[in-house]
Amino acid sequence: MRRRFSILLMALIGISAFAFDPGTRIAWVYSMRxxxxxxVYARVKLLSNREMALVYNTGDILYIRKKSVSDKSWGNPIQVSVDNTGKYNYTNAELSELSDGRLIYVWNARPKEEGEYPYKIMMKFSDDCGDTWYGEQDIYVAGVTKREGCWEPVCLEMPSGELQVYFANEYGVADNNQNITLLRSIDQGKTWGDETVVCFRDRYRDGMPVPxxxxxxxxxxxxxxxxGIDGTFKPAIIYSTLENNWADGPVGGSSENRWEALRSDCKLSANIYAGAPYLIQLENGETVLSVQSGEGRDEPNTQNSALMQVYVGDKECRNFARKSTPFQFSDSQVSVLWNSLCAVDSTTLLAVSSISGLSSQNGIWTATGRLFNSMEIENCEGRAERYGNFSPLYLGAEGYAHLQVKSAWDNSNLYLxxxxxxxxxxxxxxxxxMWQSDGVEVYIDPLNKxxxxxxxxxxxxxxxxSGQSVYHKSVAGVWQEEENDIVCKSSLTQTGYTLEMIIPWSNLGGRPETDFGIHIKLHNNDNNKKFVHENLSGGNGDKPNTWLPCVLKGQPTSMISFVKQNSPVCIWVASGAGGERAIQYEINGPVNSPRLYIYAMDGRLYSSHSLExxxxxxxLSVPDEIVLLKLVDNNKVLDSQKILLK
Structure with a gap:
C-alpha cells in the first residue's frame, strides 16, 4: 500500500518560532467584585507597610479607608477634610506615599455656585499612615467659572525629592482649550513654585493627567x-527624561514626546470616546492603562454608559493592547467611571470604579485581576502523575462560571x-x-502563523x-469539521464539572517545535436564558495574533526542528552538543521505498539515504546555510522543502 507523506517545517532553524502577543494579560475575577x-473618584494605593489605602469623596467630604492586603473588608472611614463654609465640593482625591513616609493627599475644590469663588487645587499631609491629617493649603487658585477652572490633580515625587503636582488647567487658556500644568515644591511641600505648562495641543483639550x-x-x-488624535477623546502619553524634566516647554500635538497610547491594531474609531485614563507600572516593568470607554455601548461617543477598559503596555509606556474589562455590564443604563488601578503584588491587580445606574449599591466598587503572560506545558514523560499545578491563566470575568486549567504533553499527545x-x-x-451548551472550546495554531x-x-x-465534542480544521480560512482521534472525558463535580482533552499531535499536523498559539473560550448557558461566551483575556477566537503564547517545556535541547504531517513518517533536524547536525526519522506506518535526498540550492546533490x-x-554535514530536502518513494517525488541552517 502506498501512502503519501510530506515535510512540514514548524519553524526555520535558528529563527524563533515565537510570534504571538507576548506580555501580561489580566483575568478579572467576577466572584471577587x-x-x-x-x-466617587476613588483611588487605591499600596503603602510600604502593606496596607492598602482607599481615598474618595462622598458629597463634600474627603475620606480615607485602610485595610491590610489580606483583609476582605475596609476599615472605618477617616475624614480627611470638609469645607465647613459650604462653598465647595471637595472631590477628585489622590494619594501618594513619599520617601520620608508621609502621605500627601491632593484634591480639587470646586465651587458650588459659579462666578463667585475660585476653583482650587488643595493638599494635606499625614505622618501616621492616614490616621490624622495636617497642613491643609491651597497650592493653586484658578478662575471662578468652569471655563477657567482647574481639575484632577495628582502628585509625583522625583528621585531628587522634588514634589510635583500635575493637573488639567483651563485658567488663562483661550477658546475653551485646556493644558496640563505642573507645580513643583523643593522643600517637601511647604511652598510651591510657579506653574509650568507641560503639554498643550492648540485648539484641543489635554486632560486628566496621571504620571x-x-x-x-x-x-x-x-x-x-x-x-486631538482622532475624533473624541483618546488616551495619549506625554514623556520627558528625568534630566530634562519638562525644560523644553509644552509638549505639542506633533511632538515626538507625545504618542497615541493604544497599539495600532487596537486603535479606536473616531466616534468612540475613551477618556479619563489611569496609569500604573507593574513589578516586571510593564505598564497598565485604564480608560472609561464607550466602545460597544449605546452611546459610544460619550461617557454616559462607558465601561472601564484596561490595556497592558510595554516598559516604555507604548503599545497598549490585550484589553480586558473588570466590570462587565450589558445594561446601557450602567456607567463605570472615574477609574483607577493598583498593583497589589506581582500576580494581582485591583481595579477601582465609581458605578452608577444599578438598582442598588451605586458607588465605589473594586475588582480583582489575576496576571499571567503565557501557558507553559510540562513534559509528563516518566512522571507518576500526568498533571502538576494549575496554570495561572483563568477565565471568569463575565459571570460566576469560571475555569482553571492543568496541562501536560508527551511524545504522542497534548493534555488539557x-x-x-x-x-x-x-x-x-x-x-x-453545541456552543450554546456549557462547555470549553480550545483554538490551536500549531504552525505559529x-x-x-x-x-x-x-x-x-x-x-x-457531557463529553460530546466537535473538531474543526481551518482550510483556506474556513472551519471544516474533521474526523479525529481526540478523547474528551467529562466528569461532574460538586461545584461543576471537569473536562479532559487528550489531543494526539497527529491531529494537529505534528508536535510544534516549542511554541505555538492557544486560545480558550468558556461557554455558559444559564437555563437557555442567558448565554456567556467568554474569551481568554486579551484574546479573540477570530484573531490568531491575539492568542496566548504556549510553550512546551522539557523538550530535548538538541531538537532544532520537528516535522510531522498526517503521514507515517516523522523527521527531526537535530544538533549535538558540539554543534554537529543530523537528521532523525521515524516510520510509523506503511510505505514502499522512501528515500531522502539532500541538495544544495544550486542543484548539487550532497547525499541520499534510504529510509529502511x-x-x-x-x-547532515553540509557547508551551506540553506539545503533542500526531497522525499522520494518508488522514484516519485512526494514532497520537498527548503531548510535554513544557522
Whole structure:
C-alpha cells in the first residue's frame, strides 16, 4: 500500500518560532467584585507597610479607608477634610506615599455656585499612615467659572525629592482649550513654585493627567486624555527624561514626546470616546492603562454608559493592547467611571470604579485581576502523575462560571484538564449549536502563523460538559469539521464539572517545535436564558495574533526542528552538543521505498539515504546555510522543502 507523506517545517532553524502577543494579560475575577460604599473618584494605593489605602469623596467630604492586603473588608472611614463654609465640593482625591513616609493627599475644590469663588487645587499631609491629617493649603487658585477652572490633580515625587503636582488647567487658556500644568515644591511641600505648562495641543483639550516614573529608562510618562488624535477623546502619553524634566516647554500635538497610547491594531474609531485614563507600572516593568470607554455601548461617543477598559503596555509606556474589562455590564443604563488601578503584588491587580445606574449599591466598587503572560506545558514523560499545578491563566470575568486549567504533553499527545465552576449545567436545546451548551472550546495554531484572521492549518475543539465534542480544521480560512482521534472525558463535580482533552499531535499536523498559539473560550448557558461566551483575556477566537503564547517545556535541547504531517513518517533536524547536525526519522506506518535526498540550492546533490529501518539517524554535514530536502518513494517525488541552517 502506498501512502503519501510530506515535510512540514514548524519553524526555520535558528529563527524563533515565537510570534504571538507576548506580555501580561489580566483575568478579572467576577466572584471577587466588591461594593465598598457610596462615593466617587476613588483611588487605591499600596503603602510600604502593606496596607492598602482607599481615598474618595462622598458629597463634600474627603475620606480615607485602610485595610491590610489580606483583609476582605475596609476599615472605618477617616475624614480627611470638609469645607465647613459650604462653598465647595471637595472631590477628585489622590494619594501618594513619599520617601520620608508621609502621605500627601491632593484634591480639587470646586465651587458650588459659579462666578463667585475660585476653583482650587488643595493638599494635606499625614505622618501616621492616614490616621490624622495636617497642613491643609491651597497650592493653586484658578478662575471662578468652569471655563477657567482647574481639575484632577495628582502628585509625583522625583528621585531628587522634588514634589510635583500635575493637573488639567483651563485658567488663562483661550477658546475653551485646556493644558496640563505642573507645580513643583523643593522643600517637601511647604511652598510651591510657579506653574509650568507641560503639554498643550492648540485648539484641543489635554486632560486628566496621571504620571509614572518609569523603572528602567527612568523617564516621566504621563497618561492624558487627548481629543486631538482622532475624533473624541483618546488616551495619549506625554514623556520627558528625568534630566530634562519638562525644560523644553509644552509638549505639542506633533511632538515626538507625545504618542497615541493604544497599539495600532487596537486603535479606536473616531466616534468612540475613551477618556479619563489611569496609569500604573507593574513589578516586571510593564505598564497598565485604564480608560472609561464607550466602545460597544449605546452611546459610544460619550461617557454616559462607558465601561472601564484596561490595556497592558510595554516598559516604555507604548503599545497598549490585550484589553480586558473588570466590570462587565450589558445594561446601557450602567456607567463605570472615574477609574483607577493598583498593583497589589506581582500576580494581582485591583481595579477601582465609581458605578452608577444599578438598582442598588451605586458607588465605589473594586475588582480583582489575576496576571499571567503565557501557558507553559510540562513534559509528563516518566512522571507518576500526568498533571502538576494549575496554570495561572483563568477565565471568569463575565459571570460566576469560571475555569482553571492543568496541562501536560508527551511524545504522542497534548493534555488539557479543565476544572469548571458552574453549579447548574445546561445542554443546548435541540437543533441549536453545541456552543450554546456549557462547555470549553480550545483554538490551536500549531504552525505559529500568527495571522490577523483564521488561516489554514489551525484547529479548534469544542467539548460540552457531557463529553460530546466537535473538531474543526481551518482550510483556506474556513472551519471544516474533521474526523479525529481526540478523547474528551467529562466528569461532574460538586461545584461543576471537569473536562479532559487528550489531543494526539497527529491531529494537529505534528508536535510544534516549542511554541505555538492557544486560545480558550468558556461557554455558559444559564437555563437557555442567558448565554456567556467568554474569551481568554486579551484574546479573540477570530484573531490568531491575539492568542496566548504556549510553550512546551522539557523538550530535548538538541531538537532544532520537528516535522510531522498526517503521514507515517516523522523527521527531526537535530544538533549535538558540539554543534554537529543530523537528521532523525521515524516510520510509523506503511510505505514502499522512501528515500531522502539532500541538495544544495544550486542543484548539487550532497547525499541520499534510504529510509529502511523503522527509525534512524542520518548525517547532515553540509557547508551551506540553506539545503533542500526531497522525499522520494518508488522514484516519485512526494514532497520537498527548503531548510535554513544557522
Amino acid at each position: 466588591s461594593f465598598v460604599n457610596q462615593g 509614572v516614573l518609569l523603572q528602567e529608562q527612568g523617564g516621566i510618562a504621563v497618561a492624558i486624555e487627548d481629543n 484538564l479543565f476544572d469548571v465552576f458552574d453549579p447548574v449545567q445546561t445542554l443546548a436545546e435541540e437543533g441549536e449549536p 500568527n495571522t490577523g484572521t483564521i488561516a489554514s492549518g489551525m484547529f479548534k475543539l469544542l467539548c460540552d460538559y 529501518s523503522a527509525s534512524g539517524t542520518l548525517p
